[in-house]
Amino acid sequence: MMSIDSLRQQLPGLSERIQGRLLSGSDEMAPHLIDWRKRMRGHALAVVMPENSESVAAVIRWCVEHRVAVVPQGGNTGLSGGSVPDDTGRSIVLSLLRMKSIRALDAINNTITVEAGCVLQQVQEAAAAIGKFFPLSLAAEGSCTIGGNLSTNAGGVQVLRYGNARDLCLGLEVVTADGEIWNGLRGLRKDNTGYDLRDLFIGAEGTLGIITAAVLKLYPAAAARRCALIGIESTDQALALLHLAQAHTGDSLTGFELLSDFCIELVTRHFADCRRPLQAHYPWYVLLELSSAQGDVQAGQALEALLAQAIEQGIAKDAAISETLAQFKAIWALREHVSEAQAAEGKNIKHDISVPISEIPRFIEHTDQALQKAHPGIRMVCFGHLGDGNLHYNVSPPASLSGKANEDRFLQWQASINEITHDSVAAFGGSVSAEHGLGTLRRDEAARYKSPVEMKLMHQIKLAFDPLGLLNPGKVLKPLGSAQGDLR
Secondary structure (H helix, E strand, O other), X not given: OOOHHHHHHHXXXXXXXXXXXXXXXXXXXXXXXXXXXXXXXXXXXXXXXXXXXXXXXXXXXXXXXXXXXXXXXXXXXXXXXXXXXXXXXXXXXXXXOOOOOEEEEEOOOOEEEXXXXXXXXXXXXXXXXXXXXXXXXXXXXXXXXXXXXXXXXXXXXXXXXXXXXXXXXXXXXXXXXXXXXXXXXXXXOOOOOOOOHHHHHOOOOOOOOEEEEEEEEOEEOOOEEEEEEEEEOOHHHHHHHHHHHHXXXXXXXXXXXXXXXXXXXXXXXXXXXXXXXXXXXXXXXXXXXXXXXXXXXXXXXXXXXXXXXHHHOOOOOEEEEOOOHHHHHHHHHHHHOHHHHHHHHXXXXXXXXXXXXXXXXXXXXXXXXXXXXXXOOXXXXXXXXXXXXXXXXXXXXXXXXXXXXXXXXXXXXXXXXXXXXXXXXXXXXXXXXXXXXXXXXXXXXXXXHOOXXXXXXXXHHHHHHOOOOOEOOOOOOOOOOOOXXXXX
């Protein structure tokens, strides 16, 4: 096995093979070796930033030749450690940030072809420039990249209407584990010509191949978008409101988010520009968005009619409706700043879970009680995409545990809190990772709930696509062995 020093001596040869940059100094590599939450840190031989797919393929071939692991990285905004190298220092971080070209726009076919390093917001703006709409939307859209979005099958706030990243992708370009380029950039809605390779690479977190470009779906831009923050007494009322909204607005229902009152309290405490739009406090709130092709007046009338009926039926208590773009953004800011507000409050334990939509009230009640019994005084920060069954079911320490020493004590409860939460998720037929991916953070937790047959099939797929185990080893699946050349 070649030593790390010997591998470093080979890096100039790698640099000569590619168009792009190769970073090997500790300071210039540092931002690529730590996760967004600053909790996971690794080491690497180098960070390589190729400028085209051919150079990505050249990097992979060099890594195969020298038996060096590859950790693909986009915007590095993930929350599960999927883009962070391990501690061995024997891997290459493959950053795709320099591959940010928009290769094609087809307004008739409603598609856009982009490279993996394109920031999500860049794709949204390119679509808007031709009167189209790309619906993937999440808090990190100003820095996350399309390659990362697809590799984790990102969700966001409009899954209810448009689906996850997987549903928004028609074709891919991928560099395989042996350094070949598969061109599957087909803008087809129907293509039944064999195994769907696209679906295998999406959500695989770079463990089966490196996504370098994608054909994405576009939609007609909405003529109007209106939203409302609605005060409710219970999560059962939230489900009743969802059912009512779906029945009366159909495809116009674009977003349906659930927030606890404590979420609103955190946001208004830590963001001075954010204000409560409702005077009274309610245990729960729904942030509901309608989009319409008919115009602002029609969207407003539809929303007002829906809310009037909800209040009349006792489903909702009160509501604030956006009348202007500024009000629209202000209401959405209450939802978008929850994670940052919780981070400003101090250490926290995050869960990105999904359960059947109909089970959400029972799940929250049951799991809240179990956690409070085990760890009295903890504060629940529960919010998320009620419309598709995905909750960010987060936990903050008791108010009495302030200061770093006490926060560290709180983090010692993490294993217990995770086990209680995830056992409850499994009991309700859910998943321990809805949209953040597994990485290393949830890898072993997910395996605990999967059947031996499912785990065997996943390992067989990994072995077939990456026989040397060099692509993002240790992510999604626990390595099968520690022998050199078997890093899976």
